Amino acid sequence: MTPLEFLIEQSPALIVAVPLLGAFLTSLIGRVNEKARNIFALFIVCLTGVLIAILASDVLTSGPRLYVFGAQNLQVPMVRIIFEVDSMSIFMAIITIILALVALVYSWSFLKEYDGLDKFYTLALLLITSTLGMELTGDMFNFFVFLEISCITSCALIAFWITEGEALEAAFKYLVISSIGALFILFSIGLLYAQYNALNIATLASVLQFSFVDKIILVLLVVVLAMKAGVVPMHMWLPDSYGRAPPSVILVIMGATLASFYGILRVIFTLYGEVLTTTMRFNLPMHVLVGWLLIALAVVTIIVGVLMALIQSDFMRLIAYVAVAEIGYMLLAVGTGFAAWGTAYATTALHGGVLHILNDALDIGLLFLVAGAVYYVTKKRLLDDLGGLARTMKYTTVFLLIGLLAVAGMPPLNGFASKFLIYESVYQLNPILAIVAILCSILMLAIFVKVFYAAFLGPQRNITASTGLKEAPRSMLIAMGVFAAAAIFIGLFPNYVLDTLVKPAVSALLNHADYIGMVIGGV
Amino acid sequence: MIEYIPYIAVVAMVFIGLYAVVFRRNLIKIVIGITIIESGVNLFLITLGYRGGGIAPIYTSLPAGTTYPEEMVLPVPQALTLTSIVIGVAVLALMLSLVMHIYRKYGTLNVRKMRRLKE
Numbered sequence: 001m002t003p004l005e006f007l008i009e010q011s012p013a014l015i016v017a018v019p020l021l022g023a024f025l026t027s028l029i030g031r032v033n034e035k036a037r038n039i040f041a042l043f044i045v046c047l048t049g050v051l052i053a054i055l056a057s058d059v060l061t062s063g064p065r066l067y068v069f070g071a072q073n074l075q076v077p078m079v080r081i082i083f084e085v086d087s088m089s090i091f092m093a094i095i096t097i098i099l100a101l102v103a104l105v106y107s108w109s110f111l112k113e114y115d116g117l118d119k120f121y122t123l124a125l126l127l128i129t130s131t132l133g134m135e136l137t138g139d140m141f142n143f144f145v146f147l148e149i150s151c152i153t154s155c156a157l158i159a160f161w162i163t164e165g166e167a168l169e170a171a172f173k174y175l176v177i178s179s180i181g182a183l184f185i186l187f188s189i190g191l192l193y194a195q196y197n198a199l200n201i202a203t204l205a206s207v208l209q210f211s212f213v214d215k216i217i218l219v220l221l222v223v224v225l226a227m228k229a230g231v232v233p234m235h236m237w238l239p240d241s242y243g244r245a246p247p248s249v250i251l252v253i254m255g256a257t258l259a260s261f262y263g264i265l266r267v268i269f270t271l272y273g274e275v276l277t278t279t280m281r282f283n284l285p286m287h288v289l290v291g292w293l294l295i296a297l298a299v300v301t302i303i304v305g306v307l308m309a310l311i312q313s314d315f316m317r318l319i320a321y322v323a324v325a326e327i328g329y330m331l332l333a334v335g336t337g338f339a340a341w342g343t344a345y346a347t348t349a350l351h352g353g354v355l356h357i358l359n360d361a362l363d364i365g366l367l368f369l370v371a372g373a374v375y376y377v378t379k380k381r382l383l384d385d386l387g388g389l390a391r392t393m394k395y396t397t398v399f400l401l402i403g404l405l406a407v408a409g410m411p412p413l414n415g416f417a418s419k420f421l422i423y424e425s426v427y428q429l430n431p432i433l434a435i436v437a438i439l440c441s442i443l444m445l446a447i448f449v450k451v452f453y454a455a456f457l458g459p460q461r462n463i464t465a466s467t468g469l470k471e472a473p474r475s476m477l478i479a480m481g482v483f484a485a486a487a488i489f490i491g492l493f494p495n496y497v498l499d500t501l502v503k504p505a506v507s508a509l510l511n512h513a514d515y516i517g518m519v520i521g522g523v
Numbered sequence: 524m525i526e527y528i529p530y531i532a533v534v535a536m537v538f539i540g541l542y543a544v545v546f547r548r549n550l551i552k553i554v555i556g557i558t559i560i561e562s563g564v565n566l567f568l569i570t571l572g573y574r575g576g577g578i579a580p581i582y583t584s585l586p587a588g589t590t591y592p593e594e595m596v597l598p599v600p601q602a603l604t605l606t607s608i609v610i611g612v613a614v615l616a617l618m619l620s621l622v623m624h625i626y627r628k629y630g631t632l633n634v635r636k637m638r639r640l641k642e
Contacts, residue, residue, distance in 0.1 A: 141606075148614070176553060176557065179557055179614045180541075180544065187564050189603075190603075193571065
């Protein structure tokens, strides 16, 4: 066995193990030298990225991968944990690692003046570990454990600016909401185990009966994961924590939020995919009912997100509400894909929705980084206190323009590619939904034009000799540049990403039999 | 009837905990509420794993004449509970330290008096 084959063989375990080890080594290295620590954390994330790339090329060419911790062959009911990686999981892992890499590059300058950074790097790497674990695992209980790790670490990271009361409040709120949510997930895992004596997602999906208890489990899992993903009316924690955490932290937390969204996909498409598409209720197939429920949630999410963003005066909080609305677009696409299961436009909707996960990460991430750069230079949060920044921060202004056009879905940027697919397919399900979606996109553009005008144009405000406005440091510009370049690239060549990553991911979601067929039996 | 009592206790604990989290205004009481929910869920897992007359699943020290593996207790629910207890301790510690910092900052534990994040 060559070393490369060995790496491919072991990569699902290594992807989680490398950042976990790195998390605790960074704080050791931080005792010796701070610069070495930063480089080491970057190195660990890059190494994980290489492993993910290796695994991705393997999964995309030769189908889903099963990695077993414990008993390989089942004679007696043995305890074992499996990782099951298909093209959807690997797509999410790629998004997570891009966000993590950019976040670490950005925090190099952004967090330079703060102390306690050893702990910051440890927590950030642990959060990356847990996000990757949630995406790669094929076991319900393992999913819960990674979810809890992500709760604890992201809560500690939200409270990074611990001297501000608002950051503490946001962190406490997030911890209360997410730990109760996680306990209900544990409760539903217990119910599943009590009925079917299994914890593997694949095994559970193959034996699911869709009894009354199973319906309760479906509701619990979807509601809790939707809460973690920031779907209205369970979104209250999201603007608070996104608005109060440092932007480099927000990127990593956004990875965890998107992983919760991936959890919803996994639950409805893989775990319940078979029963929902074959059962009837109220003379309608179940998938139509569930799909329309998701669409209703999505429309409320989009409208509330955009309208709340309209009235915000805090820059980061405003972007956080737009992030809520963007989650709504993904959910709208997924709901459409599920309600119209089997039709051609359902597949188009899912292509749009899955591509939009990547685009949301890039665009909202870019906007948060711009907001962070503005905060870094001016130390001001409120839009009313800002003005005329375009004169001194040329690059940041360009990046903000790219980000706002991309979020609003303007061609030729990446937001257009995914939103166009969503509009096109949603229109075939119901034209009113498409109209609402397009109107809210236009409103988003209006909101950001307001931001651009207020903060970057007009007279310069609050300038004293001591603040000395200047451009953001180089590492922050590099981080923003990566996102902006990716946004332009995907906008110009959407088919490249669609064909290589998104279409395999969507077909993995739709053909749940492949995922289930990988595992036979087991706890 | 007697075998349903643990499940009734589970439901009662979850609802008492939820009541405390939703309606109490003191941060410490909210933390206590979450701990009660957690104990309820742990009790649920433990009750699931109970098997009357079962023996511990240690392969090397089975009593003579046991039919294997039917009489052994599958240790998964216990393992889940242990993991969940450990996670619970971490969450509790983090929550209490946040409460401590909040008290230092605001000088109160009342949720109503400290709300600055609105809309």
